[in-house]
Amino acid sequence: MTQVTLSFTIQGDSEGFVTFECPFCSSEFKVRADELQHDEKPVMDLFCPYCGLTSNKNNFYTKETVEKIEALAMNYAIEQLNKTFGKMARNINSTSKGVIKMDFKPLKTVNVRELKDRDTTEEIFACSCCEQHVKVLYCAGVSKVYCPYCGVDI
Ligand SMILES: [Zn+2]
Ligand SMILES: [Zn+2]
Numbered sequence: 113m114t115q116v117t118l119s120f121t122i123q124g125d126s127e128g129f130v131t132f133e134c135p136f137c138s139s140e141f142k143v144r145a146d147e148l149q150h151d152e153k154p155v156m157d158l159f160c161p162y163c164g165l166t167s168n169k170n171n172f173y174t175k176e177t178v179e180k181i182e183a184l185a186m187n188y189a190i191e192q193l194n195k196t197f198g199k200m201a202r203n204i205n206s207t208s209k210g211v212i213k214m215d216f217k218p219l220k221t222v223n224v225r226e227l228k229d230r231d232t233t234e235e236i237f238a239c240s241c242c243e244q245h246v247k248v249l250y251c252a253g254v255s256k257v258y259c260p261y262c263g264v265d266i
Contacts, residue, residue: 118184122177125229127236129247132172132260134160140174142234142247143260159263161237161248164256166263180227187221194218237266 122145124130129142139162148155148169159166173181201216234247239259246260257266 116188118181118188120180120184123226123228127247129229129245131174131229132158132169133174134163134165135167135171136160136165137163139163140249141260142229144245147244147261155261158260159258161246161258161260161266164258164263176225176227180224183222183224187224190219190221239264239266 122130124145125142128145130145130148131140131142133140137160139160141161143158155169157166158169158172160172197216198218201214204212204214234249236245236247237257237259238245239262241259241264242262244259244261246257246266248257258264259266
């Protein structure tokens with residue numbers, strides 16, 4: 113097996129924030145795409161701004177994002193199969209001179225949805241510790257907001 117890297121982009125909302133979902137409490141929050149994908153200090157783990165629990169950032173992808181990743185992986189596999197079988201069919205058909213005929217219909221790839229975050233009515237908080245930003249649904253009753261990067265109270 114060779115390793116393949118599939119890359120994809122998530123478009124943020126009008127302020128450049130992308131949605132994540134906490135794997136523990138299923139709450140959604142947003143972080144700035146440019147802060148999350150910082151080249152010099154890559155972010156590995158995120159803290160949930162609501163419950164403060166931390167996990168690898170891959171666990172914070174929303175269902176929509178996971179679906180998109182799965183669709184991309186599926187399409188890659190289908191394209192590889194199509195390439196392999198298309199070549200095989202051409203080979204068989206040209207060498208067997210009509211004795212054996214291999215018919216091959218390429219498989220259709222699945223639709224990959226464009227991910228675009230809609231604007232919602234969340235509030236932006238800036239962390240006093242790392243100066244990065246988080247957008248949370250700040251409703252009454254929520255007394256604490258944690259920084260998704262360093263996990264401190266904002
Ligand atoms: Zn949480
Ligand atoms: Zn912070």
